[in-house]
Structure formats: C-alpha cells, structure tokens
Amino acid sequence: MGRMDSRTLVVVGAGVVGAAVAAAAAARFSEVYCIEARPKPGMMTSSRNSGVLHSGIYYAPGSVKGRLCLRGNHLLREFCQRHDVPLRACGKLIVAAEPAQEAALAALLRRGKTNGVEGLEWLDGAGARRREPAIQAHAAIAVPSAGVMDADALVRALVRLATDRGAVFAPGTELLGAEAQGTRLRLHCNSGDFDADLVVNSAGLYADDVARMFGETRFQIHPVRGEYCHIHPRRLDWVHGLIYPLPTALSLGMHATRTVHDSLLLGPTAHSVASKEDYENGWPPVEFFLEQGRHLFPGLQMDDLTPGYSGIRPKLVLPEGDDRQATARAPEGDFIIERDARHPGVVHLVGIESPGLTACLAIAEVVEALLAA
Numbered sequence: 084m085g086r087m088d089s090r091t092l093v094v095v096g097a098g099v100v101g102a103a104v105a106a107a108a109a110a111r112f113s114e115v116y117c118i119e120a121r122p123k124p125g126m127m128t129s130s131r132n133s134g135v136l137h138s139g140i141y142y143a144p145g146s147v148k149g150r151l152c153l154r155g156n157h158l159l160r161e162f163c164q165r166h167d168v169p170l171r172a173c174g175k176l177i178v179a180a181e182p183a184q185e186a187a188l189a190a191l192l193r194r195g196k197t198n199g200v201e202g203l204e205w206l207d208g209a210g211a212r213r214r215e216p217a218i219q220a221h222a223a224i225a226v227p228s229a230g231v232m233d234a235d236a237l238v239r240a241l242v243r244l245a246t247d248r249g250a251v252f253a254p255g256t257e258l259l260g261a262e263a264q265g266t267r268l269r270l271h272c273n274s275g276d277f278d279a280d281l282v283v284n285s286a287g288l289y290a291d292d293v294a295r296m297f298g299e300t301r302f303q304i305h306p307v308r309g310e311y312c313h314i315h316p317r318r319l320d321w322v323h324g325l326i327y328p329l330p331t332a333l334s335l336g337m338h339a340t341r342t343v344h345d346s347l348l349l350g351p352t353a354h355s356v357a358s359k360e361d362y363e364n365g366w367p368p369v370e371f372f373l374e375q376g377r378h379l380f381p382g383l384q385m386d387d388l389t390p391g392y393s394g395i396r397p398k399l400v401l402p403e404g405d406d407r408q409a410t411a412r413a414p415e416g417d418f419i420i421e422r423d424a425r426h427p428g429v430v431h432l433v434g435i436e437s438p439g440l441t442a443c444l445a446i447a448e449v450v451e452a453l454l455a456a
C-alpha cells in the first residue's frame with residue numbers, strides 16, 4: 084500500500100452517505116473522524132426510507148442522480164454480498180393502472196433506456212398480472228435491476244468497515260460552528276473543538292445549516308415528509324417484488340414493498356412539513372392510504388392497513404437565477420456535490436434525497452476524488 088495522506092478529515096453526519104464517505108476515505112487518509120449529532124449512526128433519513136435499490140430509470144439523462152444511481156446500484160450489489168448485508172434482487176414493476184397513463188409509462192421506458200438501465204421490459208396488463216396477480220394493470224415496465232435491502236444493516240456494515248480501516252466515529256457530537264485557522268479549519272462542537280484539514284458536509288436535512296457555518300448561504304433544504312402504512316401479513320402473496328405506480332411531481336409514488344424481512348409496506352406519501360424534526364403531526368388518515376393503495380390493489384381493505392413510520396426528504400431549494408434551478412425542481416432535483424467556494428478543503432453534499440441510499444458508495448467515490456485532488 085502507498086503512503087497515506089496525513090491530512091485530517093472530519094465527516095459531518097453518520098448517515099449512510101457519511102459512513103460510506105468515511106469508509107472510502109479511511110483507506111486514503113490516516114486520520115478520519117465522523118461526527119454525528121445523534122446517539123448512533125443512521126438514525127435519521129438513512130433508517131426512515133423504503134430500502135429500495137433503485138435502478139436509475141427515473142432521473143433526467145445527464146443528471147448526477149442518474150449517473151450515481153446506476154453506478155451505486157452496481158457497487159452496492161457487490162458490497163452487500165461481500166459484507167453480508169441482506170439484499171434481495173427482486174426487481175420491480177412500474178404500473179400504469181389505466182390506459183390514460185400509457186403514454187407517461189412509455190416515456191419512462193424511453194428515459195430508462197437512455198439512462199442505460201439494463202433489462203427493461205414492456206408488459207401488457209396480462210403480462211404484469213402473471214408476475215403480480217393481485218394488481219390492477221393496463222401495462223407495466225419490468226425493472227429487473229431494482230431490489231430491496233436492509234438499510235440499517237448497510238449503515239452498520241459501512242461503519243464497521245470504516246472503523247476497521249482506522250476511522251473514528253463520534254456519536255453525540257454536533258457541529259455548531261466553524262472558522263478558518265490559516266489553511267486549517269476549527270470545528271466547534273457541543274463536546275469541544277476539532278481541527279481539520281478537510282471537511283465533508285454530509286448532514287442530510289441539515290446540510291444547508293452546516294453549509295452556512297462555512298459561509299455558504301445558497302442552499303435551503305425544504306422538508307417533505309413521507310409516511311408508510313404496514314400491510315397485513317395475510318396479503319404477503321400480493322407482493323413478490325416491488326410494485327410502483329407512475330411517479331408524481333414530488334415523489335416516486337406510493338408503492339408496495341416486500342421488505343427483506345418479509346413484511347409489507349405501502350408508501351411513502353409526500354407532503355411538506357414545517358419542521359425538519361416533525362415525523363408525527365398531521366399524519367394522513369388510513370383512508371388516504373386505502374384510496375391510494377386501491378389504485379394498485381383493488382381488493383385492499385381498511386383492516387389490511389396499520390400506520391407505520393415516516394421519513395423526511397431533504398428537498399433542495401436553490402435561489403432564483405441559480406443555473407441549476409432547472410434541474411433542482413422536483414422530481415428532477417439533482418444532488419449537489421461540490422467544493423466550498425471559500426474553503427477548498429470543504430465538500431458539501433446537499434439535496435441527497437432518493438436515491439441517496441442506492442448511490443451512497445458512488446457518492447463516496449466522487450467525494451474521495453474531490454478530496455484527493
């Protein structure tokens with residue numbers, strides 16, 4: 084192995100992205116710290132999602148999201164196998180329930196092919212029901228490279244790998260402010276100060292607040308919550324893989340997921356909330372899930388559904404006139420991975436919403452290249 088880079092790197096946030104960055108960076112830098120405000124890694128968005136390994140079909144051609152989703156899908160399959168992280172390569176169906184949705188479905192298929200997603204297949208209603216007999220379908224796209232994983236196990240495996248490589252995780256350590264000290268940075272935390280040569284801001288919902296600590300004020304994160312219901316286990320044979328409707332303006336749509344632990348989920352919803360910490364107020368009634376769920380499963384009943392959990396999407400809002408505004412609008416909002424204009428040793432990761440779980444290892448590759456340059 085070549086000589087290690089002796090600069091000190093501090094990663095802010097131990098979600099799946101921060102943990103992936105720490106694991107990759109610990110192979111290059113001799114001192115890597117990952118500070119995390121919560122009592123343990125992965126307690127925020129990284130453990131409040133669908134756990135889906137996305138294929139890359141949805142994203143605008145040429146977008147960072149699209150490229151890193153495809154690369155991340157490939158890297159994560161290998162990683163999960165090597166590190167015993169449960170991942171089921173079950174594939175997914177994206178369903179047009181009615182003839183009126185066929186044109187949008189066909190456009191999605193074209194986009195997926197342009198993005199280089201392999202194995203996509205157009206199915207008529209009968210073909211779709213042969214795979215998932217309980218659904219209502221006029222047509223569907225079969226996406227074999229999608230899957231489902233255990234996101235908590237993934238975070239644990241990344242933390243383990245990073246730690247084995249010498250990284251140090253500091254849970255309960257919140258970054259409160261930062262200031263330049265010559266070429267270095269002093270990081271003020273609730274538990275004391277850290278000095279760093281390099282900093283990666285992977286603070287998820289709080290990436291805009293952390294960016295402001297370095298003087299970067301352009302980003303604003305808008306919290307958009309998604310809630311899930313559990314579907315009763317008696318419906319287990321309704322869902323063999325992943326079953327999605329067409330995407331909406333704000334999300335990929337309320338879908339049915341059979342988790343790696345063989346439980347069934349319906350969700351997530353998508354609506355703005357006032358606070359980045361508001362996981363509870365104003366939950367939609369179960370009737371809402373029933374109404375949405377019946378677009379996919381006409382036989383769904385009220386007593387099939389029990390309220391589950393929620394997660395909050397870090398939707399990026401850029402100021403008017405920013406030249407990335409065109410791609411920052413939902414659902415095309417792109418990931419931002421860039422060096423701070425004032426402090427070249429600081430890299431900001433902002434707007435890492437879905438498919439951030441799928442893309443985590445690919446994001447880490449990009450960050451590592453930026454840090455090494």
Ligand SMILES: Cc1cc2nc3c(=O)[nH]c(=O)nc-3n(C[C@H](O)[C@H](O)[C@H](O)COP(=O)(O)OP(=O)(O)OC[C@H]3O[C@@H](n4cnc5c(N)ncnc54)[C@H](O)[C@@H]3O)c2cc1C
Nearest residue numbers: 096098099100120129132133135258287309438439440441
């Ligand atoms: C409802 C929902 C469903 C989703 N489904 C999928 C899916 O199926 N597939 C997929 O690929 N992606 C999905 N995603 C997206 C995916 O979950 C996220 O992109 C990913 O988890 C982001 O990880 P992260 O590490 O950037 O953020 P987080 O997990 O939020 O981690 C950021 C960490 O930074 C810490 N932090 C914040 N501020 C500070 C500070 N000042 N000091 C120290 N620490 C700080 C936080 O405590 C947190 O632990 C979904 C997201 C949502 C909300």
